[in-house]
Amino acid sequence: MQRRSRQERGAQVMVSKYSVVGQRHPRLDGRQKATGRSEFSDDVYLPGMLHGKIVRSSIPRGRIVNIDTSRAEQLPGVKAVITHKDTGGLMPGPDTVLLCDEMVNYFGDEVAAVAAVDEDTAAEAAELIKVEYEPMTPLFSMKEAMAEGVPPIHNYIEDNCADDISMAFGDVDKAFSESEHIRTDEYVIHPSHSSFAEHHVVVADYSLPEKLTVWTPVQSSAIIQMSLAQNFGLSSSNVRIMNLNTGGAFCGRGSERPHHYIAAILSRKTAKPVKIICTADEEFIIYRGGGKYNFTFKTGVMKDGRLKAIEADLLHDCGPYVETQFIMLRFTGFQLQMLYKVEASKFTGKLVYTNNPPYFFHHGAGLVAMRFAFGAQLDAIAKDLGIDPVEIRLKNAVDKGYTTLSEMHFASCGLKECIQKTVKKSGWKKKHGKLPPYRGIGIGCGVLRAGGKGMFDHDTSAVFIKIDEDGKVSLVTGLPDMGQGSHTAMAIIAAESLGITPEDIKVIAGDTDITPFDAGAISQRGTFTTGNAVKNACSDVKKQLGKTAATEMGVKPSELVFKDGKIFSKGKPEKAILFEDAVYNTLHSSEGRFVMGRGFYNPPTEGVSGGDYKGNPALAYSFGAQIAEVEVDPETGIVKLLNMTVAHDVGRAINPMAVEGQLDGQVFSGMGQTLFEECIMENGRVLNPSLLDYKLPRPFEVPGIEHIIVETNDPYGPFGAKEVGQGPIQCTSQAIANAVSNAIGHHIKELPITPERVLEAIRQKNKNQ
Amino acid sequence: MRLPRFEYVKASTTGEALAALQAGDGQTRILAGGTDLLVNMKYRIERPATVIGIRTIDELCSVTTGSDGSLHLGAGVTLSSLAENSLIKESCPGLGRAITAVGSKHIRNMGTIGGNACLNTRCWYYNQSQLWRDAREVCRKAGGNVCHAINGSERCHAINSSDTAPMLVALDAEMVIQNREGERRVLAREFYRNDGVRYNALEPEEMLSRIEIPRGNTERRTAFIKICSRRGLDFAMANIGAAVSVKAGRCSQVRIVIGAIASHPLILEKTAAVVEEGGLSEGGMEQAADTARTELGTLTNLFSSAGYKRQLAQVLVKRVLQELKGSSRNKRRAGK
Amino acid sequence: MKRMITLQVNGDTCEVAVEPWHTLLDVLRDQLRLTGTKKSCGIGTCGVCTVIMDGLAILSCLKLAIESQGHDITTIEGLGSADELDPVQQSFIEHGAIQCGFCTPGVIMSARALLDKNPQPSDEDVREALSGTFCRCTGHIKTIEAVKHAAEKQAGAGGTSDGQ
Numbered sequence A: 001m002q003r004r005s006r007q008e009r010g011a012q013v014m015v016s017k018y019s020v021v022g023q024r025h026p027r028l029d030g031r032q033k034a035t036g037r038s039e040f041s042d043d044v045y046l047p048g049m050l051h052g053k054i055v056r057s058s059i060p061r062g063r064i065v066n067i068d069t070s071r072a073e074q075l076p077g078v079k080a081v082i083t084h085k086d087t088g089g090l091m092p093g094p095d096t097v098l099l100c101d102e103m104v105n106y107f108g109d110e111v112a113a114v115a116a117v118d119e120d121t122a123a124e125a126a127e128l129i130k131v132e133y134e135p136m137t138p139l140f141s142m143k144e145a146m147a148e149g150v151p152p153i154h155n156y157i158e159d160n161c162a163d164d165i166s167m168a169f170g171d172v173d174k175a176f177s178e179s180e181h182i183r184t185d186e187y188v189i190h191p192s193h194s195s196f197a198e199h200h201v202v203v204a205d206y207s208l209p210e211k212l213t214v215w216t217p218v219q220s221s222a223i224i225q226m227s228l229a230q231n232f233g234l235s236s237s238n239v240r241i242m243n244l245n246t247g248g249a250f251c252g253r254g255s256e257r258p259h260h261y262i263a264a265i266l267s268r269k270t271a272k273p274v275k276i277i278c279t280a281d282e283e284f285i286i287y288r289g290g291g292k293y294n295f296t297f298k299t300g301v302m303k304d305g306r307l308k309a310i311e312a313d314l315l316h317d318c319g320p321y322v323e324t325q326f327i328m329l330r331f332t333g334f335q336l337q338m339l340y341k342v343e344a345s346k347f348t349g350k351l352v353y354t355n356n357p358p359y360f361f362h363h364g365a366g367l368v369a370m371r372f373a374f375g376a377q378l379d380a381i382a383k384d385l386g387i388d389p390v391e392i393r394l395k396n397a398v399d400k401g402y403t404t405l406s407e408m409h410f411a412s413c414g415l416k417e418c419i420q421k422t423v424k425k426s427g428w429k430k431k432h433g434k435l436p437p438y439r440g441i442g443i444g445c446g447v448l449r450a451g452g453k454g455m456f457d458h459d460t461s462a463v464f465i466k467i468d469e470d471g472k473v474s475l476v477t478g479l480p481d482m483g484q485g486s487h488t489a490m491a492i493i494a495a496e497s498l499g500i501t502p503e504d505i506k507v508i509a510g511d512t513d514i515t516p517f518d519a520g521a522i523s524q525r526g527t528f529t530t531g532n533a534v535k536n537a538c539s540d541v542k543k544q545l546g547k548t549a550a551t552e553m554g555v556k557p558s559e560l561v562f563k564d565g566k567i568f569s570k571g572k573p574e575k576a577i578l579f580e581d582a583v584y585n586t587l588h589s590s591e592g593r594f595v596m597g598r599g600f601y602n603p604p605t606e607g608v609s610g611g612d613y614k615g616n617p618a619l620a621y622s623f624g625a626q627i628a629e630v631e632v633d634p635e636t637g638i639v640k641l642l643n644m645t646v647a648h649d650v651g652r653a654i655n656p657m658a659v660e661g662q663l664d665g666q667v668f669s670g671m672g673q674t675l676f677e678e679c680i681m682e683n684g685r686v687l688n689p690s691l692l693d694y695k696l697p698r699p700f701e702v703p704g705i706e707h708i709i710v711e712t713n714d715p716y717g718p719f720g721a722k723e724v725g726q727g728p729i730q731c732t733s734q735a736i737a738n739a740v741s742n743a744i745g746h747h748i749k750e751l752p753i754t755p756e757r758v759l760e761a762i763r764q765k766n767k768n769q
Numbered sequence B: 001m002r003l004p005r006f007e008y009v010k011a012s013t014t015g016e017a018l019a020a021l022q023a024g025d026g027q028t029r030i031l032a033g034g035t036d037l038l039v040n041m042k043y044r045i046e047r048p049a050t051v052i053g054i055r056t057i058d059e060l061c062s063v064t065t066g067s068d069g070s071l072h073l074g075a076g077v078t079l080s081s082l083a084e085n086s087l088i089k090e091s092c093p094g095l096g097r098a099i100t101a102v103g104s105k106h107i108r109n110m111g112t113i114g115g116n117a118c119l120n121t122r123c124w125y126y127n128q129s130q131l132w133r134d135a136r137e138v139c140r141k142a143g144g145n146v147c148h149a150i151n152g153s154e155r156c157h158a159i160n161s162s163d164t165a166p167m168l169v170a171l172d173a174e175m176v177i178q179n180r181e182g183e184r185r186v187l188a189r190e191f192y193r194n195d196g197v198r199y200n201a202l203e204p205e206e207m208l209s210r211i212e213i214p215r216g217n218t219e220r221r222t223a224f225i226k227i228c229s230r231r232g233l234d235f236a237m238a239n240i241g242a243a244v245s246v247k248a249g250r251c252s253q254v255r256i257v258i259g260a261i262a263s264h265p266l267i268l269e270k271t272a273a274v275v276e277e278g279g280l281s282e283g284g285m286e287q288a289a290d291t292a293r294t295e296l297g298t299l300t301n302l303f304s305s306a307g308y309k310r311q312l313a314q315v316l317v318k319r320v321l322q323e324l325k326g327s328s329r330n331k332r333r334a335g336k
Numbered sequence C: 001m002k003r004m005i006t007l008q009v010n011g012d013t014c015e016v017a018v019e020p021w022h023t024l025l026d027v028l029r030d031q032l033r034l035t036g037t038k039k040s041c042g043i044g045t046c047g048v049c050t051v052i053m054d055g056l057a058i059l060s061c062l063k064l065a066i067e068s069q070g071h072d073i074t075t076i077e078g079l080g081s082a083d084e085l086d087p088v089q090q091s092f093i094e095h096g097a098i099q100c101g102f103c104t105p106g107v108i109m110s111a112r113a114l115l116d117k118n119p120q121p122s123d124e125d126v127r128e129a130l131s132g133t134f135c136r137c138t139g140h141i142k143t144i145e146a147v148k149h150a151a152e153k154q155a156g157a158g159g160t161s162d163g164q
């Protein structure tokens, strides 16, 4: 039997008025990547390049008594050894000193570093550095850390509380007092790790004191450029960030890390480029993946399932350094009132310093845990009330035009459509409550903003375009592509705007000496924000070309249409000038104008005010729903994820192929966080720090996936597009966990749902019967 | 991760390998596929002064049949070539399944049966990088006096996770060992030791040259099952190898061996006796599985809890017996 | 002490000086600058360093360079021709099986080795062949699809297959 091709089976997309937008488009750098030609940071070999190695603390907490570097310095081939004394007191964050001076705060903390002629010599030298410690009692649990009278990890923060927020909207007490049913549940989510294929790596060239060049995989060149410039006292244009290709990010590469500074200092000291690459164990030791979450959810509803009030409390272990983890608290607080209509919400959250590794957050903006917890509770509430889990979601789902308690506004919203379509496609009605024993089905929903203010006062992306005389377009952007396909999406947006094909466009990126400012591939902002900047730059181009075309054709510039490689007057396609001819004629004329476009975009929102957390941080929000079906082996506790039905309101699918890729990747990652991935912590160390023992799913585990792309044509998005970067994963975990709960008839409250936990849940259920 | 420095000796004959082993003063290791040894060296668990490559020894790299019909597997034969071996598929499909259960295709293309049979024992506190291990006192397996897996333990409990080991034991395989004096033979069941440090019978100057699988009678049925949380690339949470002769509904020569939950494959003799007694009836199989649960003795919480290991062992016994019931010698089984 | 060895890589004969502890991966990348083969975990778990040796997918991070002499080695740079991509490469591009691209060379080499041995693999065979690789971005979903499509396309081109 002939299999139907992917294109035929692929996601259904409405017939579109666009020529390029909405077509399945292979990524433009596909040939480079498929042939091994794409360069990643570790592929950079510079003349005279040295290799760096970091000496890390072997204890989780203590005072440094002495660092003896003498033997390392004498080893032939060693070019530099540095400790805190060589950093000029550099502090990458308010609670972090570069290369520990007095205290080490986690097992793996950077203490010293060496640069040598090759990796082997560097590693050998690092081993020769002897550090003497006076150990102190480490704090591994949040409870210990918050106990009265414990010596704090940072002496200027007595209660080990790195951050503490309270965010309330509406009259919470009233809403609870009016509720007809109230449930309180506690949830625990264990640490999970980003584990990107390309390890943390940096090549720094600071051979000359006035210029620092850094090759490294990042989500935002702008953030790392600014941080490095500030901390080295350089002006930011003298810090050049080369982000060639990024081997995955999953939230883990948002900002600079200590190795970036260390490589730069070693390079300055030796006047040679220095490469540092983290080994497999170091990837887990320096961590910066998902931390441990303890959630308490209290939710009040009416008997008919209408939500009244949601109150959540989060304790989050942040390790010894907070970095940008505080964002996650705020994100979580907002989320409580973004997906379902609720009368009041209250969030209290705390980041607790411990001597565990510095956590960060993992794929899903740190929100997967929260979405799992609330999704699980909502199912429990539905069960209490005898309502179908789908019904309770539909009953409370937000709509287009809805303004949340915190004044976020949804100019487009396909949540209900996503729920209805997944329900239909998955056969929910035939299955829910009717499956054989140990088979289960579950639903999850989510919402996420497309970009928005927060990291900076603005959320700007800027784009340049130059068009060579042959009509070929170079699009210059500072937006990194970590695999999500942004560069191809930008080319599609430009092609649609200019009436040409993506193949006519070359995306130039990854070099801050050339590329204009872009806040980066963070907060799912690429398609929406940089996409709008691309559109604006194209408008600029069209103005310039329009002048030539209009003059040649004797029409008004305002009447011109750019389509199918031509420029013509509205309604008169027969009288047209080729795009490339217009370009050529613009240059080769007495005016001699070389066509260059520029554009930038900063979403015109007021942002969120500091005091009451009210305001609209973003213009667009994406929505989704997913349904999972699982089979549980009651004897071994192993869960098989059979299939996923996945719908996402992306506004507009700029490139359905890439949208599917994002959906697939997020189902995979969400399934990992739900069923497999757990860093088993013991005394501040990960017991399973390798891809063998840290169990990411592999090909046999991945389920069948049905994609449903919902297009709500957002009024602000480029061609109506919003985001698909991290929205879908918000739904995955809840859907799978709820399916497992459904299969075994017991409310799952802990992630990941490992086989042992499944058996324990079955035991509990049998006990309760 | 990079390898530590070492000298390399390429052996073309068993004699050359043995000579190099003797010269090495205990600081020498045999390198077969390297998928275990080189990882351990990168972790600096092993720092041999010399490594002897044995994949260039012809006599180690072939599969032959003995005059008594036994199957002789050269220690250096890769797992993927054994997986395609029709003799194995026909005469002991359980071994075939154990072989294809190892690691991934890549690992099987490199890894050898000898290396798998001699796989070092594993532990969460030992199979870690130097940096990781530096954070703790040196444990027994690394030459110290403490055990982090079981506080106060007098011995090492590191786990033998080899997928073929339980099957080799169940098949009454003989391990043929070469040393200065010549050859000695050890039954697989005696080859494996209940000690995480000295986990097999090899002396530092010895090497395994081949594994001999007795022909078995025509009624022999074999089966292997591995339970892991992730198919395709995972050490077993528990595995089982079993062999039984079934004639006119009666079971004899029953071997049931559980692997990957202790320092050596656990031979379940009482369970086997229950099967010899009760046969492969539903009730008999249930009873055997219950017996297995109690027969296991104390287990550690290493990698998974003792209770979970016990549960898996019980399930495995039941499932392997069901499979043996359904299979016959000539039935080929595909996949894992 | 370094020794001179001769490697057969992508049909070329290369002489390189190596230490015993250098892996094939070290030599491919650091000396031959065939950086298409990526380096990641180094301990056999991720498969990004996969090359084909004598027709089999192997992990170059766990293969000593000195033990790689006399074997026929193909890296990602050796697939396809100057004018045409290998069908597996083509299929990966067309079916969206590439995202960040870091694991891609290893996955493609694993798939190529599979199709060389087994031109009409089952779903089970494909998943099995890719199990030693790791692709967080695509979640293996489109990579599995792409391998199946490459097999179909190859069968179509070779004319030996009568479908399934």
Ligand SMILES: Cc1cc2nc3c(=O)[nH]c(=O)nc-3n(C[C@H](O)[C@H](O)[C@H](O)COP(=O)(O)OP(=O)(O)OC[C@H]3O[C@@H](n4cnc5c(N)ncnc54)[C@H](O)[C@@H]3O)c2cc1C
Binding pocket: A692, B029, B030, B031, B032, B033, B034, B035, B036, B037, B038, B039, B054, B075, B076, B079, B101, B102, B103, B104, B107, B110, B111, B112, B113, B114, B115, B116, B117, B118, B119, B120, B161, B162, B163, B164, B202, B206, B207, B208, B209, B233, B234, B235, B236, C043, C044, C045
């Ligand atoms: C990612 C990954 C996954 C894995 N998954 C599994 C799995 O699922 N199941 C499993 O069983 N194993 C697994 N392994 C472990 C290992 O790859 C296999 O056991 C493999 O079969 C070992 O064979 P080798 O030839 O590579 O051994 P080597 O590494 O060459 O040797 C292993 C040990 O045996 C010794 N040795 C080898 N040959 C001889 C000999 N002839 N005489 C004396 N001593 C000898 C070596 O000195 C060394 O101590 C995995 C490894 C990795 C890296």
Ligand code: SF4
Binding pocket: B122, B123, B124, B125, B126, B139, B140, B141, B142, B146, B147, B148, B149, B150, B155, B156, B157, B158, B196
């Ligand atoms: S079981 Fe104990 S002694 Fe053995 S390796 Fe583990 S910690 Fe060390």
